[in-house]
Amino acid sequence: MTAVISNWSHDNQERAKRIIASYPEKRSALMPLLYIASLEHAYVSDDAMREVAELTGITPVQVQSVASFYTMFKRGGVGDYLVSVCTSISCYLGGADDVLAAVESSIGDVAGEAAAERPITVEHVECIGACGGAPAVQVNYELIEGVTPEKAVALIKWLTATRPEVILTDEMQQLFGGRRSFEWGSTDSEGAVRPIPAFGPYGSVGGGSVGGGSAGR
Amino acid sequence: MAEHGTVSIIINGVEHDVPEGERLITAAERVGEYIPRFCHHDKLAPVGKCRMCLVEVEGPRGSALTTSCTVPVTDGMVVHTETDVVKKAQEGILEFLLLNHPLDCSVCDKGGECPLQDQALAFGAGESRFIEEKRTFTKPIPVSELVLLDRERCVVCDRCVRVADDIAGDPLLEFIDRGSYVQINTFPNEPFSSYFSGNTVQVCPVGALTSVDYRFKARPWDLESVRSVSLVDSVQSSVDVHTSRGKILRVYGAENDAVNEGWLSDKDRFIFSAFRSPDRITTPLVRDGDGFKETSWSEAVELVAMRLGGHVGTEVGAIGGANGTNEEAFALAKFMRTVVGSPHIDAQLGDGLDPHLASSITARGTISDLDAASTILVWGPDLKETLPVLYLRVRKAVRNGAALVVVSPYSTGLDSIATHSLRYRAGSGPEILRKLAHGDAGYEAVTETLANGPVVALVGRSSITENPMLAEAVAAFARSLPHAKLLPLLTRANVFGALDMGLAPTLLPGRVSTGDAAGVSLLEDSWGPLPESAGKDTMAMLEALIDRDLVAVILAGADPIRDCPDPAVAESALDAAEFVVAFDAFMTDSTRKAHVVLPAALWGEVDGTVTNLEGRVQRLRRSVQPRGMSISVSAALDDIARAMGAELGAADWQLINKEIAAVAPAYAGMTADYLTFEAGEEGAVVPIPGATQPLGHIPVEVNVPVVTGRFTLHLAPALYDAGVLVRNSHMLEGFADPGVVRMHPRDAASLAVADGDLIDAEGVGLPVKIDPEVPERSVVITRNLDTTRGIAASADIRVETVRGEP
Amino acid sequence: MTTKILTTRMDAHPTDSHTLSRYLATGGYEALTKALTEMSRDDIIEEVKASNLRGRGGAGFPTGVKWGFLAPDEPRYLVVNCDESEPGTFNDRQLTERDPHQLLEGIIISSFALDVHHAFVYIRGEYPKAARRLQSAVDEAYEAGYLGDDVRGSGFALDVTLHLGAGAYICGEETALLNSLEGRRGEPRLKPPFPAVEGLYSKPTIVNNVESISNIPWITSNGGAAYAAIGPERSAGTKMLSMSGHINAPGNYEIVMGMTWRELIFDIGGGIPDGRALKAWIPGGASAPWFVPDEHLDTIVSIDDVAANGSMIGAGAVIVMDETTNVVAAAHRILRFFAHESCGQCTPCREGTSWLEAVLKRILDGNGRPEDIDLLLDIADNISPGLVWPPLMTTICPLGPSAVSPITSITRWFRPELEAMIARSEVRVG
Ligand SMILES: Cc1cc2nc3c(=O)[nH]c(=O)nc-3n(C[C@H](O)[C@H](O)[C@H](O)COP(=O)(O)O)c2cc1C
Ligand code: SF4
């Protein structure tokens, strides 16, 4: 039952190495590696935790202890698209509960409930720092501000129908967003290929410093 | 201003002098102000998590609520522990802790000794204001084979996690989730298998962690507690033995800072389950054809007296005595030297050290010297496997900044925290010693570390296959290090006591050499003439039995067929003996060869004193009655002596204890009364003031030959082996590993074997385990497993591929 | 008062303010050149002290003074806090996405001043775009020699590593952040020791907020005195305020403190939608006690004035609630947040926040009891004794006591509404 990170794609092994090397102590790479593990296995599986434990020189339960502390490391049951509806105070004041209800009814799912075979998983989340553009929604952590219940339903339909390989924040904002917290500036060409934050070193596509990574499944 | 090293603080208006830097909660307790707590534990780093210990401390901006477990006392500190603010805060915390805590005290093992329950009563929490639903978890889950976890009862104090991570170094138990969902758990399929898991049960302030065995066995108020000593290894940890209705129900580590600081190994803690094994010998047995038949004590005693009396004294030998009390060992030594008239006695089984080195080394250190060491050198058996509580003490020293140098033929438990860990091929120890002593190229860093004193050197034999004289040479080297203190390492429970009692061919009671004419004549004044010829050690006795120079042998809790380096020799010797009498609690390979087997009481069943590896004497107290007809070895010998027409004076342990204090120079004054009224529960290291140490062994540089051969053997000791108590303990049996031959990948390649392939090691078939930690051209085999016990401990071993079908 | 320091570039160049070329074209990295060539480490620290810049992460601790506490041990670290998770705040996000080089230049100058050779930016995981923008800036800076072994030929070496969080508000607390950065659970540490003495990897560490550090280039260029001259003495410089909730013009505003709340909400924020009445607002994020029009509308927006009125400006999040707001539901929403975000290591926060949430939920569900108001206050009191501001704590860190703010606020300002809601339940239940 030993961990074999050689199961990881070559790209991800290289990423892991680079990330570990960028910290004074390798345990610091734990969270980035959990993201890469999620990129590889779609969520933080037991095997992934064993692999990360091996890479960081700690025990699997220590990895699990850390992973379970953070809400963005999922233990399974997440579809291709993770739709996070913010229902914290400012979004709540702006009508976020209606957005959540609209999303839930449109996919006939209940927020937060596991939906492994479903392409779309819905969760409600605490404040995501988009209060000026409330209510806000993220798809695979890519943001849309100024969402209405109607636009949220349209978003779900669009995701189901087009199954985009890469989630791009500007594209979604244009299609389904409204008022923003602030002027966004030029269009961002990087986007998410998995329900993990699309950040160059962890894998994302469309531009940026790393790029690559296998899109879709 | 208080005196040096102390500060003066004011608690509730009263001024007290307390040790500088101590944590407030401890200082307050010292002066009689008990502050409630859950997460605080004297031996664990402060975490300040439960917040139960809040008190008011006055500061520049008025009084502030402060956790007394996290702040060190400072001079002039003004503390209030009983104000309304403090009371309100503490009651509030208690209410929070009880919100989600099940009210199942009546079925909880902790009920009756639970601080949560006590404090709830003391503070009168009254009716719950919490009308919402309590958090629930599925009922108790095993976190290991020995420990169960009931998550609902957990108060998130972090004690168990700190014990697992910081103390034991086995981070297998951790907090999972966050916020009000926090719980402790293990990783799926990765249990909390630690040699120290039971300590978590002991530190858990509530009934969340319980031992599988103790669960539902008793209510705390039914328990009687006896302070005693664990006779599992030569650390001799202090324990509180809890009994109910004549049975030992659990063993807790006692707070003896000089020895074990409250910690125990699981072997210390759970081995008592062997005491009630159905396989205990409970009546005297005499040989009857191929088997045994039960007999009465008087018949057995008559028989033994007759058979022993029928031989010339010097044709009789005695082996063993290292598992009992000092009084039992002394009685055996005296019996042999005076009643039988034989010098052939040995508490070691050819697996130990020169008795002079072990009993009387100069500059001998103590366990607590480790706390003050700058550098620790460990060159001996793997401490984790053999002396686990000493292993914890070394870990603690390293945690507090000591440098650690480990030298060993195979990986040891301490390697991961060692500053330098040097590996050598089994048999080539003398070579590496030479290099170290001469500061050869490549060893500068190690030499530099070792030059930083005070140094404490723990020196022993890494394995039974190693030349015992290497330890002598290592000790000589270590003695040359700055401010060096030495601790000789032997592991059998009371072997140091036995040697001190004269259970060695070259020692008389009280650390007197048989070559010391003055010492001999002093003892002869009370014992009468002693045998003249030199004594034989165990291996010599076994050879002599084969050669018929010896004809009878006494085995006192010894199993030479299992434990001496050459099982075949031991077996032939016992076969050849005309008479073998064994004192034992269990049938062993050796007792099966005896003509008479006398049921021996185990240590929880006898009273006396014992001596640990630092020379500390502690009181061992009886906690339960001996099983069946078992009695102490000394009482049995007293009867036998009488039947032989002699007076041993060993009918009662206190008589022997007084005699030891009278005739054993290093033990002068070391009476049970002294231990009780002067030394107290810590025990005392001999010699105490007024006593002398006649023998002061200065280790010498000796030329130890390097063993060469195609493969050299390291017979590694393991905590859980097929030793007699482990295999008779229903809690621990089955923990031993199955037995493999470990070898370096290149050696495996040269033999063309892969993991799991069967290999022939000196005639014993074992599977191969490829292990890069093994130096090339040596093999590592775990000692004393059912599968490995036939292997002779010669340093040079024949290893061959098994051809064809096994 | 239209002085702007942090947002001029992004306002003037909406499409490319985040690029190195635009940054250089608008005077970027000149402050760094000045620092490296004309100033000593101590000079820079003196200027920051003189600027009266107070930390923008919430506590308002003077940045220069904090820098002065950095212990001499080596190595030492700078950690920039971009965990921004306090409900209502989104200004660090804008600064990082829109002007990452300004932040980066601040980091390089600060690192030089503090003799730091490895700086980290901890960015919350929900901000991938901010992380991407800052990573591109870092890549550009390495390329152009502003980072690396020899920063612009000065011999000063600096590496910058971005670290993404993963959904835990508590990691904004500086010691929890350090644990998280070390690959541990984001649980706050006991203080002392403070990070400046024992921080990341137990080494001396300065933790500063994104906005605090973004001010450093301007202070370096223009001098501490010029910064101190802006705004009220003890609230010097500009401050980014995030306005949200029931307000016509939500968004970030870089302001000079000293105006009244009336001016802020009605002039700058454009007032309340559809002419509805203002009911309450939170002056400094979910952690802060609420303000109400009758008492506070004409008080001054500054760190000290807000504190004197029993609340805090915090990280600058103004959350506005109009007359339609169900304040009990709003309070519940905030309590839900804190219960969700409590790390769980200390008893009062772990148990207290979820209990408070449960009681509010019960009241909202129509099962309130008259004694619930006293119960709420007493639970709150057991987390934050005396219910005073700034709070006293039975906890390890201020998260638990922050969670008490909505409770003290609604019981203080909206008690009749709360009572009425409970009374309705009694009718229903009884
Ligand atoms: C619960 C809690 C959450 C916090 N969150 C943040 C945050 O998201 N960003 C931040 O800069 N400071 C946050 N802080 C404050 C930091 O602990 C720290 O004081 C600050 O980062 C220091 O930077 P400054 O001196 O530049 O303000 C938080 C504090 C607490 C107690
Ligand atoms: S199981 Fe016991 S020792 Fe461990 S955290 Fe819970 S209460 Fe503390």
Ligand code: FES
């Ligand atoms: S005993 Fe002090 S906080 Fe737990």
